[in-house]
Amino acid sequence: MRRTMLFMPGSKPGNLLNGDVYGADSIIIDLEDAVALAEKDSARILTKHAMRTFHYDCELIVRINSLTTPFWQDDLDMIIPEKPDVIMPTKVYTAEDIRTIDAYITKIEEAHGMPVGGVKLIPLLETAASIENAYEIAKASPRMAGLYLGAADLSLDMKGTRTREGYDIAYARSRLVIAARTAGIDALDTPFTWDIHDNDGLAAETRMVKNMGFNGKACIYPGQVETVNEIFAPTKERYEWALAIVKGAAEAEAQGKGVVAVNGELVDGPVIITAKNTVAEYERIHGVHC
Numbered sequence: 001m002r003r004t005m006l007f008m009p010g011s012k013p014g015n016l017l018n019g020d021v022y023g024a025d026s027i028i029i030d031l032e033d034a035v036a037l038a039e040k041d042s043a044r045i046l047t048k049h050a051m052r053t054f055h056y057d058c059e060l061i062v063r064i065n066s067l068t069t070p071f072w073q074d075d076l077d078m079i080i081p082e083k084p085d086v087i088m089p090t091k092v093y094t095a096e097d098i099r100t101i102d103a104y105i106t107k108i109e110e111a112h113g114m115p116v117g118g119v120k121l122i123p124l125l126e127t128a129a130s131i132e133n134a135y136e137i138a139k140a141s142p143r144m145a146g147l148y149l150g151a152a153d154l155s156l157d158m159k160g161t162r163t164r165e166g167y168d169i170a171y172a173r174s175r176l177v178i179a180a181r182t183a184g185i186d187a188l189d190t191p192f193t194w195d196i197h198d199n200d201g202l203a204a205e206t207r208m209v210k211n212m213g214f215n216g217k218a219c220i221y222p223g224q225v226e227t228v229n230e231i232f233a234p235t236k237e238r239y240e241w242a243l244a245i246v247k248g249a250a251e252a253e254a255q256g257k258g259v260v261a262v263n264g265e266l267v268d269g270p271v272i273i274t275a276k277n278t279v280a281e282y283e284r285i286h287g288v289h290c
Helices: 013-022 037-053 072-082 095-111 128-132 134-138 151-157 167-183 199-212 222-232 236-254 269-286
Strands: 004-009 026-030 059-063 086-088 146-149 186-189 216-219 260-262 265-267
Touching: 004 013, 004 222, 013 026, 013 037, 037 072, 072 086, 072 095, 095 134, 128 134, 128 151, 128 167, 134 146, 134 167, 146 167, 151 167, 167 186, 167 199, 199 222, 216 222, 236 260, 236 265, 236 269, 265 269
Parallel strands: 004 026, 004 216, 026 059, 059 086, 146 186, 186 216
Antiparallel strands: 260 265
């Protein structure tokens, strides 16, 4: 479950100490854009020691530097032995980029006696080429856990202009969701960056991308986490509706009925599947056991 992924710089000890207290499903320790060139080595070392020292009560993702830089191998050499849950490669252009990273991680895992394939990948798609190659990237490795859209760099690469309404990345969002769904992995949306205190704007954008099929949304400010979590979580009313559908479908199947009517609503296969997914998600979030 990755409703929210909260970014924090790998060069800031205070952020690393308190990263998991804000309720995000995942935290992303950033070794790339949030870290100045002069601080790359120190951020890497600080992140390694934070991973050794602190027990993060959420998924731990580390965003590494691009294959086009001299830093990515050093990032992986230092971080992989600490067993992060996920590595987030940046500036991914093709499936071959993923295979290159996969092979390098495998060597590190083998050298340290780690299970091969235990560390997953969620690449950042932030170029025209990566959007064009989204499906091939999504299927490039068994490590793949999701695709994450990076809007700012994508807009720059497209020579476009970021719009609050999202016109400039509408196609990229759709392409990414379809590729992720086809590959059976998560689709994760770019952060809301217009005004970190605009919860209404954040909520509207989050509802839109949820309706498009995204599983979650990255956050750049702790105050965004609660809003995004709430929108990506089923409401109690939605859960009760879904539970009634699931129970009604089970009863109909037991009676050999082909048509299911629940509270006067005729439901078919896709609705039943949606209901089952909703029940599972709600119970996972709230710890409900039925």
